[in-house]
Amino acid sequence: MCASNSQQRLFLQPFWDYILDKFDDRVGSPFFPVLLAFSGYVLFSFPFAVADLLGKRCHFFYQYKIQKEKHPTKMMMCMCIWKAVSNHLVYVFPVVTVIWFCMPPPPLPATAPSVCTLLGEVFGCLLLFDFQYFVWHILHHKNHWLYKKVHAIHHKYIAPFSWSSQNLGGYELMTVGFWSSTNPIMLGCHPLTAWVCNLLSIWMSVNDHIGYDLPWSLSHILPFGLYGGALAHDLHHQKPETNFAPFFGHWDLIFGTSSFEDYRT
Ligand SMILES: [Zn+2]
Ligand SMILES: [Zn+2]
Structure with missing residues (x-):
């Protein structure tokens, strides 16, 4: 039986009190979610x-590698990291600074959310982001001009690797960042939800690009291709006409753009 809302709130309240007591100034800053996302x-x-880098020497991971013949070089990794750093310096930090001066964020609430509220809000934000990016992604593949000018940079690598998740053009990064930061506000979420969601989205995005189909991945636990994961997104980089949703599989299944049947058979 589910505990009452106040009992669940008590579960997170000591953690929230600690955050407010020790880090109020820092976590209240709009730079905190950006630093959290980049650290993630x-x-x-x-x-x-x-x-x-270990390749075959790390059999534990290598056995699950999707495109075994393709290996990212150190140069490719450095270029992706530099792209992520420069995107943050050139686009993210200046925009966040302007927003911070124009619209200072409200003070953090004194109470923590309940566990059920937190989980519900996180799931709601992820579902909304998944739909927004699915529509954006299809549009930027179907329209040749948009693909060439905006999204092609992300498809530089046919075999994705973890650092390549943020190999994005400035416009794509800003669009994704806009949804990530405004969706929790739009849905009236607690700031803790926004941070958890931010971190979880980054993890899911990196996980999409790792290039390893790990047997304990959510895509193997959830049935019917409901969660995309690394294999689905790897196939998107190989065959860019399928698997447009970033996290979940339902929109691709509904619109017939899922390669779920191909890769499960
Ligand atoms: Zn990708
Ligand atoms: Zn794409």
């Missing part, structure tokens, strides 16, 4: 970069 990108990508 580095932390989540790093283990798979090591696995890529």
